[in-house]
Amino acid sequence: MPKRAYHHGNLKSALIEAALQLIALKGPTGFTLSEAAKQAGVTPAAVYRHFEGREDLIAEAALQGYTIFGDLMEHAYQSGQPSALAAFEATGRAYLAFARKFPGHYIAMFESGISVNRTPELAQAVARANAVLEKAASDLSQHIPEDKRPPASMFSAHIWAMSHGVVELFARNSPGRASPFPPEDLLESGIGIYLRGLGLIPPDS
Amino acid sequence: MPKRAYHHGNLKSALIEAALQLIALKGPTGFTLSEAAKQAGVTPAAVYRHFEGREDLIAEAALQGYTIFGDLMEHAYQSGQPSALAAFEATGRAYLAFARKFPGHYIAMFESGISVNRTPELAQAVARANAVLEKAASDLSQHIPEDKRPPASMFSAHIWAMSHGVVELFARNSPGRASPFPPEDLLESGIGIYLRGLGLIPPDS
DNA sequence: ATTCTATGTTAAAAGCAAAAACATGAGGCA
DNA sequence: TGCCTCATGTTTTTGCTTTTAACATAGAAT
Numbered sequence: 471m472p473k474r475a476y477h478h479g480n481l482k483s484a485l486i487e488a489a490l491q492l493i494a495l496k497g498p499t500g501f502t503l504s505e506a507a508k509q510a511g512v513t514p515a516a517v518y519r520h521f522e523g524r525e526d527l528i529a530e531a532a533l534q535g536y537t538i539f540g541d542l543m544e545h546a547y548q549s550g551q552p553s554a555l556a557a558f559e560a561t562g563r564a565y566l567a568f569a570r571k572f573p574g575h576y577i578a579m580f581e582s583g584i585s586v587n588r589t590p591e592l593a594q595a596v597a598r599a600n601a602v603l604e605k606a607a608s609d610l611s612q613h614i615p616e617d618k619r620p621p622a623s624m625f626s627a628h629i630w631a632m633s634h635g636v637v638e639l640f641a642r643n644s645p646g647r648a649s650p651f652p653p654e655d656l657l658e659s660g661i662g663i664y665l666r667g668l669g670l671i672p673p674d675s
Numbered sequence: 676m677p678k679r680a681y682h683h684g685n686l687k688s689a690l691i692e693a694a695l696q697l698i699a700l701k702g703p704t705g706f707t708l709s710e711a712a713k714q715a716g717v718t719p720a721a722v723y724r725h726f727e728g729r730e731d732l733i734a735e736a737a738l739q740g741y742t743i744f745g746d747l748m749e750h751a752y753q754s755g756q757p758s759a760l761a762a763f764e765a766t767g768r769a770y771l772a773f774a775r776k777f778p779g780h781y782i783a784m785f786e787s788g789i790s791v792n793r794t795p796e797l798a799q800a801v802a803r804a805n806a807v808l809e810k811a812a813s814d815l816s817q818h819i820p821e822d823k824r825p826p827a828s829m830f831s832a833h834i835w836a837m838s839h840g841v842v843e844l845f846a847r848n849s850p851g852r853a854s855p856f857p858p859e860d861l862l863e864s865g866i867g868i869y870l871r872g873l874g875l876i877p878p879d880s
Numbered sequence: 881a882t883t884c885t886a887t888g889t890t891a892a893a894a895g896c897a898a899a900a901a902c903a904t905g906a907g908g909c910a
Numbered sequence: 911t912g913c914c915t916c917a918t919g920t921t922t923t924t925g926c927t928t929t930t931a932a933c934a935t936a937g938a939a940t
Contacts, residue, residue: 477905477918497788499704504896514897516919524897580843581786583702586852596852618879620864627845627854628837628865634844635836638785647791647801649832659825660833664865667872674823682887682936709927717888719928724887729928 482520484510489531490574498582503527529584529592535575536595542568543602554609555670561606562661565633566654569641580634603630614668625668632660687725689715694736695779703787708732734789734797740780741800747773748807759814760875766811767866770838771859774846785839808835819873830873837865 478484488509493501503524507514521527546564550557569576578584586596607626611619641653649656665671683689693714698706708729712719726732751769755762774781783789791801812834813827846858854861870876 481918499788502896503898513920515899515921518898519918583704583786620868621855623855624861624864627841627856627861628868631840631844631861631865632833632837633840635838635840636832638843639836639839640832650826650828651832656829656832656836659829660836660869663825663833663872664869665872667868667870669878673874686887707927708929718890720890720930721888723929 478510478512478516481510481512481516485512485517485520485527486531486534489527490572490578492574493528493531493577493582494574498528498577501528525584528578528582529588531575531578532582532584533589533592533595535572535579536592536599538572538575539568539579540595540599540602543599543606547602547606554606554613555665558606558610559658559661561603562629562633562657563654565630566637566641566657569637573642576637580638600626610670611668613670618669620668628664629661632664633657636660683715683717683721686715686717686721690717690722690725690732691736691739694732695777695783697779698733698736698782698787699779703733703782706733730789733783733787734793736780736783737787737789738794738797738800740777740784741797741804743777743780744773744784745800745804745807748804748811752807752811759811759818760870763811763815764863764866766808767834767838767862768859770835771842771846771862774842778847781842785843805831815875816873818875823874825873833869834866837869838862841865 485506488506489501492506492509503517504514506527507517517527521530542564543561546560547557550560584592587593604622604626607629608622611622611625636653636657639647640649640651640656651659662671666673690711693711694706697711697714708722709719711732712722722728722732726735747769748766751765752762755765789797792798809827809831812831816824816827816830841858841862844852845854845856845861856864867876871878
């Protein structure tokens with residue numbers, strides 16, 4: 471194999487790819503710009519032609535993550551239609567699936583400490599993902615009597631919180647906080663109980 | 676005031692204190708051993724007389740955190756006795772209160788990437804905190820008919836997950852993921868709905 | 881009083897982020 | 911065809927970090 475030409479061709483994507491791998495492997499703290507550059511076959515300084523710096527590289531990985539995340543959630547939502555309940559439960563499963571399939575993205579998004587308001591682009595990608603979740607929650611909550619219906623944004627915040635909590639505490643093997651249950655079961659049962667509490671599914675196991 | 680004597684006196688605690696402050700301020704990534712040393716009025720190398728290195732310093736902060744956390748949860752649990760429900764809800768509130776009052780500890784515990792099995796001591800402190808939560812959940816779940824009662828460990832995992840999710844997503848101002856609701860309300864309502872789903876509180880707002 | 885040891889300092893090696901100065905080569909244009 | 915230009919990489923440098931080794935000091939023990 472001939473050594474790479476002077477110009478890489480698509481260094482930007484290669485760097486994001488390398489960053490995602492390294493972030494997933496060594497955590498947001500262990501990740502270094504230099505190592506990502508090396509893995510892309512390039513000197514550290516070259517990174518600055520495509521990103522403002524280390525943080526910006528992580529931020530772009532997160533942006534890509536939110537975009538994929540939004541797509542997946544949207545697709546899951548559609549796949550459950552026309553049943554509001556099926557659509558809702560599909561988004562729940564998609565959440566966990568995303569965290570499992572795209573660990574680098576997930577970490578960049580939620581554990582790297584970057585602000586969602588870092589750039590307008592990022593904020594918009596977050597807002598879009600949020601909107602899908604809230605739409606699924608809103609659809610479903612139409613089935614609740616209006617007087618005892620929580621705001622859809624609260625509903626979706628609850629579900630997002632539980633999903634995120636399950637991922638952070640029990641789905642990541644590294645901290646080793648082993649639960650006796652597979653994360654999928656944990657989340658599904660938790661959401662099930664919650665929905666029962668809203669009267670959205672009948673009270674039988 | 677005369678400059679500090681050659682021997683600090685209680686450098687170890689001073690370093691943990693400084694670390695907690697800096698971690699809360701700049702996140703686990705921004706935190707540096709050197710800065711903690713400077714803040715304690717000592718050279719970086721002095722740190723190595725009391726800790727194995729940067730990670731170990733963070734780990735000890737986390738250990739201290741889990742100990743305080745366990746104490747607070749225990750106290751909250753006792754404060755609600757003899758009502759299992761009151762005790763349970765008190766632990767929920769205590770969780771959020773801890774995250775708010777001890778941000779440095781919380782971050783060291785849950786966001787710094789240290790493994791809970793790093794040392795036996797740490798693992799034990801985590802286990803103890805876990806045990807309090809599980810006891811509260813177990814007490815409460817006695818009030819559920821045995822055939823439709825989830826395992827106490829699953830019950831407590833659900834609550835822990837939602838609590839942690841609320842803290843991470845909505846209680847930390849830095850990521851700027853503003854929810855329209857105060858985290859306390861969000862968590863309290865979420866737990867309320869969940870408990871209703873288990874039939875532990877009657878279905879009225 | 882003298883020695884031992886815990887606890888500090890200085891000094892130095894190795895790695896990283898970031899910026900400045902320099903190099904290369906691909907595409908537009910005569 | 912041949913030159914210019916500019917996007918894209920490389921070297922080099924600065925200042926920070928972690929970590930280790932060698933040295934210094936003072937409180938405690940004998």
